[in-house]
Amino acid sequence: TDLDNFITGLPKAELHLHIEGSLEPELMFALARRNDVAIPYASVEDVRAAYAFSNLQDFLDIYYAGADVLRTRADFHDLAAAYFDRAAADGVIHAEIMFDPQTHTDRGIPFAEVIEGLLSAMAEAEARHGISSSLILSFLRHLSEEAAFDTLTMAEPWLDRIAAVGLDSSELGHPPEKFARVFAAAAAKGLRLVAHAGEEGPPDYVVQALDLLKADRIDHGNRALEDMALVDRLVRSGMTLTVCPLSNLKLCVIDRIEEHPIDRMLALGLKATVNSDDPAYFGGYVADNYRAIAQARGLDKAALAQLARNSFTGAFLPEEVAQAHV
Ligand code: ADE
Numbered sequence: 118t119d120l121d122n123f124i125t126g127l128p129k130a131e132l133h134l135h136i137e138g139s140l141e142p143e144l145m146f147a148l149a150r151r152n153d154v155a156i157p158y159a160s161v162e163d164v165r166a167a168y169a170f171s172n173l174q175d176f177l178d179i180y181y182a183g184a185d186v187l188r189t190r191a192d193f194h195d196l197a198a199a200y201f202d203r204a205a206a207d208g209v210i211h212a213e214i215m216f217d218p219q220t221h222t223d224r225g226i227p228f229a230e231v232i233e234g235l236l237s238a239m240a241e242a243e244a245r246h247g248i249s250s251s252l253i254l255s256f257l258r259h260l261s262e263e264a265a266f267d268t269l270t271m272a273e274p275w276l277d278r279i280a281a282v283g284l285d286s287s288e289l290g291h292p293p294e295k296f297a298r299v300f301a302a303a304a305a306k307g308l309r310l311v312a313h314a315g316e317e318g319p320p321d322y323v324v325q326a327l328d329l330l331k332a333d334r335i336d337h338g339n340r341a342l343e344d345m346a347l348v349d350r351l352v353r354s355g356m357t358l359t360v361c362p363l364s365n366l367k368l369c370v371i372d373r374i375e376e377h378p379i380d381r382m383l384a385l386g387l388k389a390t391v392n393s394d395d396p397a398y399f400g401g402y403v404a405d406n407y408r409a410i411a412q413a414r415g416l417d418k419a420a421l422a423q424l425a426r427n428s429f430t431g432a433f434l435p436e437e438v439a440q441a442h443v
C-alpha cells in the first residue's frame with residue numbers, strides 16, 4: 118500500500134537493536150549444524166512456537182539459550198550481515214547495534230572473535246548497502262558490577278570502534294545505581310551512555326538512569342509515563358526514548374498493540390523513536406514496527422516522519438550528518 122511504501126522509503130536510523138536478538142531460527146539451525154551444537158528444537162517451526170513470552174525474563178531465558186550456537190568470528194559476521202540485509206530492505210541508513218559480550222565471554226568465546234566478526238559485517242554493510250553503523254557494548258545487569266568492569270577492560274583495544282555502553286537484561290531488582298561507577302568509567306573513556314529503563318522497571322529506574330548513570334538516551338522508557346514530573350523533565354531535556362512496539366507487545370508491557378502509547382509520547386513532546394529490539398524473537402524488523410503502530414494508532418505520514426527524524430537527532434552521529442536527515 119501507499120503507507121507501506123512511505124514507511125519503507127523513509128530514511129531511518131535504528132537505535133535499539135540487540136544483534137543477538139536478530140538470530141533467525143533458520144540461521145540458528147545452520148550455525149548449530151556448522152558448529153556441531155545441540156539445540157533443544159526439532160525444527161524451525163518448533164523454535165518459532167517456543168517464542169511465546171509472558172514477560173521479559175521468559176524471553177531472556179530463550180534468547181540466551183539461542184545465543185549458544187554463536188561460536189566463531191564467522192558466526193558473528195553472518196549474524197550481523199543478515200541483520201544489515203534486512204535493515205537495508207527496510208530503509209535503515211544508520212544503525213547503532215547493541216551486543217552483549219558477557220553472553221559470549223562467559224561461554225569461553227574470546228571478546229576479539231565477537232567484535233571482529235561484527236566489525237567485518239559493519240564494514241561490508243557500509244560498502245554494500247551504504248549503511249553506517251556503530252556498536253553499543255551492553256552490560257548484563259543481572260551480573261555484577263565487577264563483571265561489567267572486567268568487560269569494559271576487555272574492550273579497551275577496540276574503544277575507538279565502540280560508540281557507547283548500554284545496560285540490558287533483567288531489569289527488576291537490578292536498578293541503574295548498581296552500575297553508576299562503571300558508567301562513570303566508560304564516560305571517562307569518551308564513550309556515550311544508554312540504558313534500558315522503564316521497560317518493566319518503575320519510573321524511578323528512569324530517574325536513576327538520568328541522575329546516576331548520566332544516560333544520553335533511554336531504551337524503552339515506557340513507564341516514565343506514570344510520572345508526569347519525569348515526563349516533563351524528559352521533554353525539557355530533549356531526551357530520546359528508543360521505543361520498541363512489537364517488543365512491548367510480545368513481552369506483555371502492553372496487552373494489545375492498540376494500546377501502545379507511541380502517539381501519546383509524541384503528543385507530550387517526548388522524542389520517541391521506533392525500533393525492533395530483538396526482531397527475530399518479536400516478529401518484525403523496524404519497518405514492521407512502524408507499520409504496526411501506524412495501523413494500530415492511526416499514525417499519519419507526518420507522525421511517522423517525525424519518528425524517523427527523531428531517530429537521527431537521537432543518534433550518536435556528528436551534528437551535521439544528523440541534520441542532513443531531519
Ligand atoms: N536484551 C535483549 N532485549 C532486551 C530487552 N528488551 N530488555 C532487556 N534486555 C534485553
Ligand code: ZN
Pocket residue numbers: 133135285313336394
Ligand atoms: Zn532492548
